[in-house]
Amino acid sequence: MQNKTYDIIIIGGGVVGCSIARELSKYNLKVALLEKEVELAFGVSKSNSGIIHPGTQTKAGSLKGRLCVEGNILIRKIAKELGIDFQEVGELIVAFSKDDIAKLEEIKIEAEKLGVKKMSIVDQSWLKENEPNLSKDVVGALFIPSAGIISPYRMTYDLSENAAKNGVEIFTDNEVKGIVVKKANDLEIMTTQRVLKTRYVINAAGLFADDISGMVGLDDFKITPRKGQEFLLDKKRENVVNHIIFPLPTKTSKGVLVIKTSDGNPMVGPTAQDVDDKEDLSTTDDGFKEVLSAVKQMIPSINDSDIIAYFSGLRPVAGEDFIIRHEASVPGFINVSGIQSPGLTAAPAIAKMVCSILQENGLTLIRKKDFKRYRNETTHLFKISKDKARKLIKENEGYGDIVCRCEMVSRKEIEEAIERGATTLDGVKFRTRAQAGRCHGGFCTTRILKILSEKLNVPITEITKRGKGSLIVKGKRAR
């Protein structure tokens, strides 16, 4: 057991924790991030819609509304600095009647109060030209150009890599088990592997933020998981929509959407159902039927045969709004909790807010002179032109050795993912898309296992899908 002292310890390696880590890495501070899973981005941040929301369906005056609009602006600069694939594709909230159009006007007014810009109500002829697969029953829509799409896991990994390059120490497979408050700004954190001392703790533990808060005696909120089931379409339907298509929002969610994703496969969903179990990531036939019937009203040509994969995510809900505050009764403890949707969008703004809270509570922030702002963009064959791919293959034959045929992922990309931190099959999938296509890894899993085993220098019988309890190959520990 080590016993190191830090200025700040962040608990949780999702998009929020990693955004905070990268923001804090701009300053002369000793920062660590603790994550219970064997890799980062294995919590809520791996299973969401990947939308950078413009701020249209969040109440003016809410914290999440303000941080969503700020995050939507901040992500553009961060994406350029870190080579993250952000695309501003725009969204349409569709209306089926005159009454619906009146509701769109209300959404527009509310969003304008939050600072959302350049929105317009578009008519049927605009929609026919720009979104030809929309149902003929759609009579108009609110067009919000500033909505975008991003890969939520690649965003998390790119933020964490840059944070680590700037000195943040990242400890995965370190579940926080207890926190001892010795005195103001003197806290001791016990994980499954080490004991660490710190002046400030930032609780960004997603679904488990209430448990972490409880460790310092604060139990005034409870996280209720709200399940969202999502269904991915085959890439052959890549152009089924040009924008993200929303219905009018419901009381509990933004409704069931047709989503463009940064990987090309369109996606439909999510459902919104409160559940008790923080680990329940099951999908159901009922969820599928609900989603399909809702999207068919907007895009009738989407069929069940288009669906190639499905997953669930759990929104960490703690009341209506985010809870981001310094806890005066435990000086040095900052809650960043209840970060439900639009937490992915808001993450960069949450990180800035946390820095301000730290400053207001006694931390001096001095900018690093040698902060490394930029990160080289990761190469993905599926994202580049054939000419560029040919050139790369000439320079390095590993790019010509295609491991995942469905998604066109080469050996070189998988090796790079491992060099960048992937230790599991899912870690490789989230970074490269290998195993994410129509065959679900049927052809490439054994090859990826072998590459992982060779690069990490561990027996193939020790490689897991996603950490503890997910070994793939049974047998002797020989290679």
Ligand SMILES: Cc1cc2nc3c(=O)[nH]c(=O)nc-3n(C[C@H](O)[C@H](O)[C@H](O)COP(=O)(O)OP(=O)(O)OC[C@H]3O[C@@H](n4cnc5c(N)ncnc54)[C@H](O)[C@@H]3O)c2cc1C
């Ligand atoms: C279905 C769905 C769709 C969504 N769509 C969107 C969208 O399109 N746009 C958008 O902006 N938002 C969206 N969201 C919301 C968004 O995904 C979340 O707000 C965001 O991912 C939360 O990130 P986080 O870092 O707070 O949580 P997480 O990613 O869950 O990170 C918390 C981390 O803390 C770790 N942890 C927990 N307990 C401990 C412990 N004791 N010790 C150490 N580590 C611990 C966890 O393992 C986890 O990795 C969606 C959410 C869902 C479920």
